Amino acid sequence: MSEVIVFDVAHGNCCLIRSQNAHAVIDAPCKALLLNTLEDMRITCVDVAFISHADKDHIAGVIGLLTSESIELKKLYLNPDSQKDTRIWRQLRAALKVAERQGKCEVILSLTTVMPGIVSVGEVDVRVEAPSNSFAAGGSGSTDERGRRITSNSISAVLRVTTGEHPGLLLAGDIDEVGLDDALENGRDLTARTLVFPHHGGLPASSDATSFVETIMRAVTPSLVIFSNGRGKHDNPRPEIVGPVARTGCGIACTQMAHACNQSVIFKREHLEPHRAQGQEHGASCAGSMTIDLSGDGRRLASKHSAHQKFIDDAVETPMCRPAPPETDGPDVSQ
Template identity: 40%
Template sequence: MMNLPELIILDVGHGNCTLIRDANDLIVIDCPPGGTLAETLENLSIKEILHILISHSDADHIGGIIDLLSNKDIKIHNVHLNPDAIKESNIWRVLRIALKDAGQRGTKVSSELTTTKTGSLNIGSVNIEVLAPTPELILGGAGGTDLQGRRLTSNSISAVIGIVHDSHRVAILAADIDNVGFDNLIQDPKSFSADILIFPHHGGRSGGGDSKTFAQQVCSFIQPKLIIFSIDRNRFSNNPRAEIIEGLRSSVPDAHILCTQLSQQCAASVPSSKPTHLNILPARGFISNSCCGGTIVIKIDGSRTTYPEITLHKEFVDQVTSPICRKF
């Protein structure tokens, strides 16, 4: 039996997928394409999912949920997501059909994932917060505007999830929130500090604003000790962008930076030997030996939560040719 709940951040390449697991239940946050999530569920002998939370409608966050909903061997109790009227992709239409079919088999589908859901998604001793969007922002919707008249995109209304244990916010999963969405988030006067931050949009451009300034604002506000970029070595090879790293370094110089895969900016070729710090759970970069942090498993223990392999990861980074996380 598990003594503490777990936060599992999967190396899925370009995309996001996080699991929150305790002895009895599982929450899945975002379902990207590829087999890593399905392999992980099989590895962990998972046959039942309490909640699936979909942050927003982009393919790298929803591409895997259709197969999951169709899998008769896995019982999914609840799916939560927000509508997106401008999303006209085929995968979004197929997802809507899959949700209808799953609903007929007993899955409850909620077309709202806003701040009002905070408190209703808890798992064991872990409290799940929906920090963004607010109901009034989602009423503007993708393609509409916020209350200040700024245009909203799918990223602007991306759900931001907080993970709290023992009255301490352990992590914030920022999905693809952009500068407009983040500016709406920080209108709330309460603190949003957290030890772990999954950085927005894989370290890519933040939208219409300056990316360095965006990184400074996000990290100054959250004050993370561990910053994770979920990236694919062979897609968007400039992620995480140098100006993002520069911005976060100026705000939280002592934070540990970890990418799920080894960016081409850091090394032209992958290591010749397998790193010793990687978790044994499935990771997209395992076969090509392109993992940097790979799939990350962290025991959730309130203010005592730590990334256990941080020393070994630092030693791995020491061997990298030109690690961008140490550039500034």
Template identity: 40%
Template sequence: MMDSPELIILDVGHGNCAVVRDTDGVIVIDCPLGVSLIETLECRSITEILHILISHSDADHIAGIINLLLNEDIKIHNVHINPDSIKKSDIWLDLRIALKDARKRSGTKVSSELTTTKTGQFNIGSVNIEVLAPTPELILSGAGGTDLQKRRLTSNSISAVVGIVHDSHRVAILAADIDTVGLDNLSKEASSLSADILVFPHHGGKPGSGDSKTFAQELCNLTKPKLIIFSIGRNRFKNPNTKIIEGVRSSVPDAHILCTQLSKQCTATLPSSKPTHLNVLPAKGRISNSCCGGTISIKINGIRTTYESEIASHKEFIDKQVNTPICRNFLSIDKPV
């Protein structure tokens, strides 16, 4: 029997993946390529997934679900994903074929709508799952179409933004790859977006055509997070973007910033000693010693949810092992880190 619900944010390199567990089931949010998710499910003895929520059709969010659907040791009851008519990748086609196979072979139910109307339908025990974006009106147009202000929608614009709520308190928001247009629509739809934890969108990369600093300021002013997580791969791109960090720091200067892997902006060389601050859960960067925060496990307890020990150990690692941590940029010189 579980002591308390759990939110796991996985180190998968460049990609996104989270697992939510409670007494009535397991929900997986996004499935990137790699073994981290499968190994995490094995580590937690999970053989049944009630819902898989796929935020959008980019490969770093969907490529791993194919092997998961083919895994005969794991029962998947439902998969929820929005259509994307402009996505022409082989992986997107392979996913659709795998979903058809799972539906016929094992009875997996496939829903082609993951919008705000689904809030309340994914509750597991005491944990409630919100779909904060997109609205059904956006999905009626879809990627390649326009929103109600006639602005072009990309796959990122219609990313599903998921909230994790316990005891009427929003513990976390997982913002997928939402861009400037998506954020504007989200802010007009939701009356309150405050959350303790924010998994920052698009791995801290540029938010489409909008200004990165302004985007980060607007998002952080809306969510007011205490912990901001960037799910990044050390060897992909140069994330998080410096302007994003500047915007975060100007809006929520006291928030703790944690990257799953060490950005090359923070240190050109990897630590020589193995980290002692990581938990036992699988993390893609562990083998190469490229983890920063690695995989994060958070015991959910409403407004009393705490992660101070994880933050303290991560701060100590930064102090001792990281030469020029980007998360320390733009801090006031008289402000403790």
């Protein structure tokens, strides 16, 4: 069986790929959920890890993985970011230096459509759909051909995780409209059955939210959209994002419960999967951590999806994932 677990890590991203005794990690934010989960699963070796971009909520947990004495990390892909001078980015660079000296982990400073392009993890292919080599070469702080500023989010890696010809899962990192335009202009295939929506459902920096949603939804055509969000953090996912997504008719699952959906926490757990979830202890989880089956066509397990939908119907006061009925001028009395 090949699968991806999308973890509830509050505000941040973290996924684990499992296939044929091979394992890969994509992003890892603060706290020890990733390391604790690997220990739960008795995983002592991670074949490859990918860091989508240099933000704290995507990199902090990788430091623990690099320095762990019980778990081996064989290979790490990431893009340099000369504009980052945060404490956590400096700590990551220090951990990379130690790993390099000790020969513990091969570090490749490129995560683009050209290098590595595609990485195999057991039966799973991880395809880098963004950034392009030429776009990443400019780096954060530069501008694109239209004069728009390129940020760390612009060069966030977008990874499509598939088996065979199945549509699989698209992990969009924090890509913004500038990076998304570059991917589409280069003809990249973003289609996927499940989309982990970029930037935790936050508003795009410089474009209309509805336009951004329509562009990425048209490119991906997902049947399920996941928001990896932290309850109360930046009010993500924002209604301006969730609304247009819901109107497409696809399923929606947030890792944690947004304040806009329910003002109080809900301690029901029957619908949650058994994996660790950051919000579970405090009643903040909505869908919690989710397993995507790659052996089929990249969907969540039907029983778990149904249980989550029932939880929404029974317990959530004003769920954003349920689009409001269209307004009418009155009852239809035509014969």
